[in-house]
Amino acid sequence: MLPLRSNRKALNMKLSWLVIWAGTLFSNPVTADCNITSQTVTCEESGKNLHNIPTNLVQNVTKLSLKNNKITLKDSDKDILRSFINLTELYLNENMITVLYSNSFFNLTKLIVLDISNNHISTVHKAAFAGLNQLSVLNLSYNAIIQLDSDVFTSLKSLTVLNLQYNFLKSFHIKPSFKLIKIILAGNPWTCSCDLLVLQIWLTASNVTMENENSTTCTFPNTEEKFSIKTATIQPADCKIEKASLENTVTSTSAIKLKSSALLTALTPSNITGNNGTHAELPLLGKSWTFLAGVLGFVLSTTLLIFTAVKCPTWYRYLISYSHRRLEENDPEMFEQEFSADMSSSPTVTDTNNEDPIVIFEEINAFVPGEDGFIEDKYIDSYVTEES
Numbered sequence: 001m002l003p004l005r006s007n008r009k010a011l012n013m014k015l016s017w018l019v020i021w022a023g024t025l026f027s028n029p030v031t032a033d034c035n036i037t038s039q040t041v042t043c044e045e046s047g048k049n050l051h052n053i054p055t056n057l058v059q060n061v062t063k064l065s066l067k068n069n070k071i072t073l074k075d076s077d078k079d080i081l082r083s084f085i086n087l088t089e090l091y092l093n094e095n096m097i098t099v100l101y102s103n104s105f106f107n108l109t110k111l112i113v114l115d116i117s118n119n120h121i122s123t124v125h126k127a128a129f130a131g132l133n134q135l136s137v138l139n140l141s142y143n144a145i146i147q148l149d150s151d152v153f154t155s156l157k158s159l160t161v162l163n164l165q166y167n168f169l170k171s172f173h174i175k176p177s178f179k180l181i182k183i184i185l186a187g188n189p190w191t192c193s194c195d196l197l198v199l200q201i202w203l204t205a206s207n208v209t210m211e212n213e214n215s216t217t218c219t220f221p222n223t224e225e226k227f228s229i230k231t232a233t234i235q236p237a238d239c240k241i242e243k244a245s246l247e248n249t250v251t252s253t254s255a256i257k258l259k260s261s262a263l264l265t266a267l268t269p270s271n272i273t274g275n276n277g278t279h280a281e282l283p284l285l286g287k288s289w290t291f292l293a294g295v296l297g298f299v300l301s302t303t304l305l306i307f308t309a310v311k312c313p314t315w316y317r318y319l320i321s322y323s324h325r326r327l328e329e330n331d332p333e334m335f336e337q338e339f340s341a342d343m344s345s346s347p348t349v350t351d352t353n354n355e356d357p358i359v360i361f362e363e364i365n366a367f368v369p370g371e372d373g374f375i376e377d378k379y380i381d382s383y384v385t386e387e388s
Helices: 002-027 075-081 194-205 236-267 287-311 314-320 331-345
Strands: 034-036 041-044 063-065 089-091 113-115 137-139 161-163 182-184 209-211 217-219 226-228
Touching: 194 236
Parallel strands: 041 063, 063 089, 089 113, 113 137, 137 161, 161 182, 182 209
Antiparallel strands: 034 041, 217 226
């Protein structure tokens, strides 16, 4: 009887442990994909429509695969990742990441492999991979990266494999001290220009192996013919001339900006009065300011005269009241004819003593104002011819 009871107890204990284990798997599906050994924990959490990194993972996990989900690597995700200090492999490929912000993997000092391929990454901040001192393999392929700063990979001292294929890179300013064993650059729209010269020299001088070299091509501006980025003919002399002209343009533009800012600074009220309330010296005025002051004075005086003429019209009414009309050219002839007619019609008296005839002049034709279209001139007195 005792052995039977002991067997039943053992069976019940096994059943209870089985129920607990099943409940754990049901409540925590992440650990169901974890291969737990005495020293390492390998978790595979792929294709479960996750929007965030799970929080119920064991802290000593060394390999974490979260591919084929909808993780965007938000701040909360970065905080969770920092707790996995023993992580050596991280797979975040086929997710919804768009930006790699600074210190995204800061505390993962033991990380060796990082796969962020097949996302929608367009921007990579300069310190995105800060703290990854042991990182050896970095996969950024199949994203939408347009430009990479030359200092993005500076902190990756142990990096040996870099995969940048199938992005939107046209140039890449890589530093000569950058050490790699293999690099993959195919599938980018590289441009055969001076911006690619540094990369070309580095590929030729270093011992790096460029995978898919034959399909890694660039095109010259305004052409469609493709050349290998490693052997494309880019003249360094042309690049020096172009760089010199660019520097001259930048220098002249900077000089113009400095002159403009100096003029604006000289004209600001803050330069007239100092911080302690004292008046600072004003800049000397040039000839242009003298000319401007003259024009301004002329305009103001003209405006004042016009205003006075409009508002005080009494002084010029006296001037316009004089309405004397000059005689026309044919008026003296007409006067002469009238005078001759008057002389012929005037009566004469003959003296008995045969003296010279005396002609009596009478005022026959007096100037009478009539409606002949002329206005009487009140300033000219009427001339009356008296008997002499």
